[in-house]
Amino acid sequence: MAFLELSGLTKNFQSQRAVDGLSLSLERGEVLALLGPSGSGKTTTLRLLAGFESPDAGTVVLDGRDMTALAPVARRFGMVFQHYALFPHLDVGANVAFGLESRGVKGAELARRVDEALTLVDLAGFERRPVANLSGGQQQRVALARALAPEPSVLLLDEPLSNLDPALRERTRRELRALVHRLGITAVVVTHEQEDAFDLGDRIALLRQGRLEQLGTADELYATPATAFVAAFIGRASEVPATILSDREARVESFTWPIRWGGPGAPVSGAPGRLLARPEGLRLADAAPSRLAGTVTGRRFTGAVAYFSVETASGLSFEIAGNPAAAREGETVGIEASGAGLHLYPAAG
C-alpha cells in the first residue's frame, strides 16, 4: 500500500464542486506536483490534505492510518503557505521554534534544532532577525525551515515560488528540489507553473475542474498526453481540426499526416478529430503541391531555434519550430509533419 493515499476526495463549496472524486497515491519519499489552471482545485486539495477543510466524501490515509477526521493539529503535516504566513511579531528563530515547542522540545535541544533547520535553508545565524526585514526569498526559506523543523511526515507546499521574482524563482526552485530530495521527505507541491511542476515533482497530477486529468512523470505527460486538455496545457501545441483515419494517420485539409492516437477508445475512421501539434512535430519545407501550404505571419526568435507562425489559406494556424534562418515573414512555405508530437483526439469532448 502506498504511503499517502487519497481516495475519492470530494469537496463542495455551496453549489460548486471544487474537488471531484480525486484519487491519488504517493510512495514514501515521493514528491508529487499538483498542477492545473486557476480554479482547478489545487489549493482545495492541499487544504483537504492538511485538514483545514473537511471533505464531503473520500478519505486521506497515511501509512495505513485514516486521517480524514483528524484536526490539522493532529496530522503532523508541515505546510508552506503561499504568502508564507510567517508570524510577524516573532523573530526568525521564534518562528522556526514554534512547531518544536508545540511538540514539547525545550532548552538546548530546541536551540540546536532551530539552528539545524536554519542551516538547512542556508540561514544559519538569522535567529534574532525580525521576519519583516527579510527579503522575499529569505522569507520563503524561513517558512520552509519552520515547516521542516518538527520533522513532519509529509510536507505540503502551496505555490511556494509564486511570490518570488523570476531571477530568484529559478534559483530557489533548484535549492528547494535539492533540499527535498536530500531529506527524502514525502511532499505535495501545488503550482500552476508547468516548469515548477516538471522541476520539483517526481510525478505530476494535472487537475481540471477538480478532477484528475492525468497522473505521470513529466515525460509521460508531454509525450503521451491522455487528453486534448493535457496536450494543450503541457508544452506548446497548435490545435487544428482533422479527420480521423486510423490510430496512426489523420487527414488535415487534403493531406495525410502521421499521428499518435491519444484516445479515449479506438479511432473511428472518417470521424472528426482534434489534432494537437507540437512545434517540433512540424517542419518548414518548400512549398509544393504535396504539402499543406501557408504564409509565415510571424517569427519568435529564442536563440538556437525560432518559432514561426504560419497561416493557411483556409485559416488554420500553426506554430512551427525551425532553424532561425529557415523562412522570412510573408514568405509562402510548405508544412511537413515529422511524426512525433502530433496528438489526435476525437472532436467532441
Next chain:
Amino acid sequence: MTKRRAGWLGWLLVAVLVWLVAYPLALVLVEGVRGSAGWTLDEVRRFAGRSTEWQALWATLWLSTASVVLAGAIGVPLAFLFERVDFPGRKLLGTLVALPAVLPPLVGVVAFLFLYGETGFIGRFVQYLFGLENPPWRLAGPGAILLVHAYSMYVYFYLFCRAALSRLDGAMLEAASALGAGRWRTLVHVILPHLRPAIAGAALLTFMTSLASFSAPYIFGGGYRVMTTQIVFTRLNGDDRLAMVETAALMLLALAAMALFRRADPGGSLAGVGKGTAPSLARAGSARARAGIAAASWLLAVILLLPHLTLLLVSFVPVGTWTTEPWPPEFSPGNYAALFAEPERFRPLVNSLWMASVATAAAVGIALAAGSLVVRRRVSARRLIEGLLGLPWAVPGTVFAIALAALFSVYSPLTLRTVLVGTVWILPLAYLIRNLPITGRSVLAGFRQLDPALEEAAASLGAGRMRTLRRIVLPGLAPALVAGATLAFVTSLGDFVTSIMLYTYDTRPISLEILGSLRQGDMGVAAAYGVLLMIASAMVFALGSRGEARP
C-alpha cells in the same frame, strides 16, 4: 471546533447580546403602553398632550441640527487650513487643534463654566475691567449648550476631513488643473465629492452625539429642556411611566435619524478610491500672509486650549480662597492631596477605576468571541451579532440607563429580570453595554486584518486552540485590542449620562463626585478630578495616534 458547534456558540452569543442590548430597549417600548390593568395608551396620550414634551423634542432636534452646522462650519475650514496650506508651526498646531476631544463631556462643561461662566475667569476679568456691580453675563440656555457642542464636536469634522484630504491623490488635482478647471471648479467638482463620505460620517457622529448630549443641557439648560434632561427630571418627579414614554420617543428619534443618514449616504461610495501621491501643499502667498496665518492659528490654538488651562489652574486653587478677585490669590496642590488622602474623596476614584476595568474587560471578552465567530467561523448569525454589538452606539445613554433601571429593578427570573439596581453590579453592566460598540468595532476590524493563514500555520505546527490564541491571535490583535479597550475604558471612567441615573452612594463614580463638589462650591476639587480624567483621555489619544502613525 466543528461548524455546527460554532453555529451553536454563535446563537448563544446572540442570546447574550439580545438580553444585554435588545431586551432592555424592547422593555422601554412595552412599559410605556402597559398600565396596571392591561395595555393602555394613556401615557402616550398624556405625553402627546403636554406642550413641554413637544418643546423638548423640538429643542433636541434643532440643537442637534445647529450643532452639526456649527461644528462643520468650524471643522471643515480648519481641516483645509492644516492639511492644504503650509505655514510655520503647522504640524504642532494641527495636533493642538484636536485637543477638545480629550475632555470628557462633563469635564468640558465644567471647564467652560470656570472659564466663561458668570464667576469664570473671563466674566470676572470683564467685571473687574469695567468695575461692574454684577457678573456681565450668565452662561445658560441653548446658546451655552450650542457653544459647548460646537467646541467639542468640530473635532469630528476636523479629523475626518483631514484624513480624507490627506488621502486625496495629488495627480487628481493636477489632472483637474490640466483640464483647465480653476480653483473653484476643482473644489466643487473634485475635492468636495471626495470629502463627502468624511463629512457625512462626521455629521452623523455629531448629530447622534448632540442628540444624546446630557452634560451640557443638564448644567447649562436651567429651565430649558431637551429630551435627555426632560427624561431625568420626569423621573426625579417620580413619574416613571411618563419617563418611559419620553425615553421611547428619544430612542425612536435616534433610530430614525440613524436610518435617515444611512439612506442619504449608503456606504461612503468614494472612500475606497485608491491612494495616490499626496498633493503638494499650497504655500500661502507672501511671507506676510504666512506670518498672518500662523499668528491667527496660534491665537486659535490658545482659545481652544483655554478650557484645559482653566481646569488645570482652578484645580490648584484651595477651597474658599478665591472670592471676588479677578485672579485667584493663591495656588497649592492641596486639592490633589485631598483626593488621595480623604477616603470620601478617594472612593469615587477607586469606584470608577474598578467599574471601568471590569466593564472594559467584559466588553473585550465579548468582542473577541464575536470576532472569532463572525470573521473566522462566519457563523450564520454573524450579521445579527454585528448589529446587536453596534446598536448601543445609535441609542442615547439616557435611554439605556432608563432601560436598565426598568429591567433590573424587578425580580422575575422567568422573564430574565433580576434585581441589580442598587447593587454594585448595575453600573459596570451599563458601562459594559455602552462599551460594546467601541470594543466590537475595533476587535472585528482587527480580526479582518489578521491573515487567517497565520492561525492555520499555527495549527499545522501543532499548536492547540489556546496556544494559537495566546501566541498568535492575541499578539496580532494587540493594536486593535489596545485601541478599543483604552477608548472604552476612558469613556466608562468619565461616564456621567448613565451613572447619574444608576449610581448608589457606595458606587458613586468620579463624574458624580465632580457634580457634588460643584454643588458644595469645591471648585478646586471638581477641577482636580477633571484634570485626572483629562490626562487619562489624553494618554489614550496619544496611544491612538501613535497606532495610526504606524504603516
